[in-house]
Amino acid sequence: MPNYCVAFGCSSENNIFKWPKDGKIAKLWTTFVRTKRKEVPEWKPSSSSVLCIRHFTSDSFTNYGQWQCGYAKVLGKKIDAVPTIHTVSKSSTPEQSVSEPETTKTTPREARVARREIVKEVLTPVMSEGTAVLFKLR
Secondary structure, X not given: XXXXXXXXXXXXOOOXXXXXXXXXXXXXHHHHHXXXXXXXXXXXXXXXXXXXXHHOOXXXXXXXXXXXXXOOOOOOEOOOOOOOOOOOOOOOOOOOOOOOHHHOOOOHHHHHHHHHXXXXXXXXXXXXXXXXXXXXXX
């Protein structure tokens, strides 16, 4: 049985994170959920309570950029990450809300082409200055 995000108005079951074991951080997560769950002010997390990626800012993760570009398969949440985003929409920027991967249907080839374009945009100013750019091949 899948776990669903416990935040008010959200029922995502993708990209979810278990409740933290650290008491201080867990209390902050609980307070976050309680602020919108006015109907149950004594709400307590269960062993299956989770929050989804939509409630965290991009700086709450150790490898968000790599994950979003497709270089990392698993998104690493920082130990001290605290949810801060209450409003959830599927078409927002990462700082407001992270969209679900299933909403974007791209082929692996399209993802590679997009990554190449990003790299090209970043490297173009460096290469146009006439400086030699060396790449270390693994």
